[in-house]
Amino acid sequence: MKIAILSGKGGTGKTTVTSNFAINIENSIAIDSDVEEPNLHLFLGGQKTDTESVFTSYPTIDKDLCTNCGKCGDFCNYNAIIPAKNQVIVFKESCHDCGGCKLVCPTGAITYEKREIGKIIKDKTSFGGDLFYGILDIGEMSGVKIINNLTEISNSYSSNKTVFIDSPPGTSCSTVAAVEEVDYAIIVSEPTPFGVSDMKMVVDMLQEMKIPFGIIINKAGLGDNEIYEYCKDKKVEILGEIPFDKEIAKLYADGKIFSSSLPKYQKLFKDIYKKIVDRRRAL
């Protein structure tokens, strides 16, 4: 089973929740899909065991075959290929590697070359399970390709392990890519007006994607009652709550996973996991 942990607003506790699940649920692996700023390995990471480069492709033009017909430029949605006077300009940074320009080229003048955009790193973690995380190189526009590779990795494990996927915040292309093929999603939200406002966008996204989901309220006790009223009104399930507790904040600041130091919270994550298994079964 694959479970994505996401949020609208950043800093609500996705990584905290993911790492606590990873150490409390047996036979699990963890994936950090927030390739623009991965941090799950700071909590779970142990020993780096493997690094793999991720590539994207961009078109190159055979000038002898090109007739400057302009079809490639008309096709490209991202203005990555622009047939100009007596030359075709390619902005390889803008290319989304869809392969379309090659298909529409009538003379076969287009081939593709590869360039590296980031890496996927495999870690042997402190809790025993594997951790995979992606890193997008600075200056690259989209991490979707790396996230799709991480999805392939999680698919290869999901038949006999529970995969916890720490997702990028918000509702961008990266988030959609990270949650596209999951069995269940957990939204981590804090009970503040800002937290609730951003959470609503994630709820809309998950409903449109037809992914079952529930909510974990982190820093419960802060803010106001809006999140409770919203969940009641929209019949959204609150799976559990993590209290606003200085002890937890201290452990987090030390890079520790709080339920390993505060065993009273281990049951919280085990109970939520049981609920999710039940909800999946009922579908």
Place this chain on the structure above:
Amino acid sequence: MIISICSKKEGMDSLVDERFGRSENFTIIDLDTGDFKTVENTGKNEASGAGGNAVKLLASHKVDVAIVPHLGPKAEIAMEGFEIKTVSQGDYKTVGELLEAYKAGKLEVITKKKGLTRV
């Protein structure tokens, strides 16, 4: 010779637009006949590559000289690819004022400074 000016609205009294790729419109002027027309910048809301797209649009209207604000690196490369000369619009406020300044030779020609890697 045909020139282009980034413009917010239509006509000589329109304000100049301070962006190139995301300019609202382009006023295209044929200096030989004095005719001018306003062309909507259809690519102004592109997620990326608006600059290159705008250069394509100017090229399709046979523009020889583009009067522009700051140009992004991709637009700069595309201008060169289509052999369109670029001239800086400076601080002129309206299309009419800018046109007169160009005719009087008061505008600075942009020489290529930077650029992304080209394949």
